[in-house]
């Protein structure tokens with residue numbers, strides 16, 4: 269056992285990472301749902317991956333109470349629950365603990381910094397994806413890189429260790445010196461395609477196929493690109509527009525996370541997706557009326573489902 273790792277949130281992504289990491293590390297999967305935790309305790313996590321079903325047996329608990337201080341805390345709750353989850357897991361974080369997020373959206377560091385010093389925060393993206401099929405049963409969809417980076421210099425050389433410890437469990441980790449660039453590269457798709465499919469409640473293919481939906485998507489991309497430039501990031505609007513169009517066309521029946529959450533009567537992560545563009549725009553003094561509209565509209569839709 270090399271590292272003590274707490275993974276908070278035993279949903280799709282927490283199960284994929286917690287399950288795989290438990291092959292070599294002492295992993296504690298924490299989820300507020302007693303049903304999920306009991307299931308994992310009895311039967312482990314069943315992951316459908318690479319055409320087979322594998323079972324992993326991390327420790328599973330409903331609360332961080334009584335757990336030791338961790339080497340790494342990996343946050344995999346939906347971002348609207350991040351603060352609550354970290355308040356409940358405060359005892360997991362000691363002076364040497366690294367706190368890590370691969371959640372969609374941007375600006376998670378603003379919350380993480382309330383719980384750990386900046387030089388112990390790891391942010392990034394994952395190109396893996398997954399879905400919960402039932403209690404303890406997860407389908408691992410596509411796999412790809414786990415992109416990580418820090419907001420400051422990695423003064424203790426933790427990222428190379430993290431890379432090694434994750435890669436021996438089957439992940440492919442890339443360390444980036446400008447991780448915000450990577451985060452925004454993914455964000456452009458979520459703040460345009462995902463947001464518009466959520467509001468319209470349509471499959472991904474509808475966006476490129478319908479002129480009005482497409483105009484709205486392009487407008488969102490152009491506003492987000494202006495903000496990215498304001499933050500000093502690189503972003504080529506025409507390239508991003510082309511990429512988002514391809515994403516829509518290549519997965520005509522695909523369902524985005526914002527759409528799925530609204531459809532399932534759940535709250536969305538819009539505040540850390542479109543909302544993060546609005547907050548960054550405020551700091552740079554750039555107008556983003558379409559993103560402001562999206563945030564209000566998605567929240568209005570969430571209210572309708574209750």
Ligand SMILES: NC(=O)C1=CN([C@@H]2O[C@H](COP(=O)(O)OP(=O)(O)OC[C@H]3O[C@@H](n4cnc5c(N)ncnc54)[C@H](OP(=O)(O)O)[C@@H]3O)[C@@H](O)[C@H]2O)C=CC1
Pocket residue numbers: 276277278279280281282298299300301304344345346347349352353356370371372373394396397398399400537
């Ligand atoms: N799914 C995917 O393919 C991808 C997801 N992501 C990101 O990963 C993150 C997690 O997504 P995903 O795994 O799909 O989400 P899920 O909803 O599947 O899993 C989150 C889990 O956390 C639980 N939870 C909620 N609040 C707490 C809390 N305070 N403490 C402990 N557990 C809690 C939830 O319980 P309950 O259901 O009862 O609320 C749920 O079981 C998101 O930020 C998402 O953007 C990134 C890339 C791909």
Ligand SMILES: CC(C)(CO)C(=O)C(=O)O
Pocket residue numbers: 372457458461462515522523524525526
């Ligand atoms: C756009 C998509 C489906 C990834 O391609 C996504 O990241 C999301 O909506 O969460």
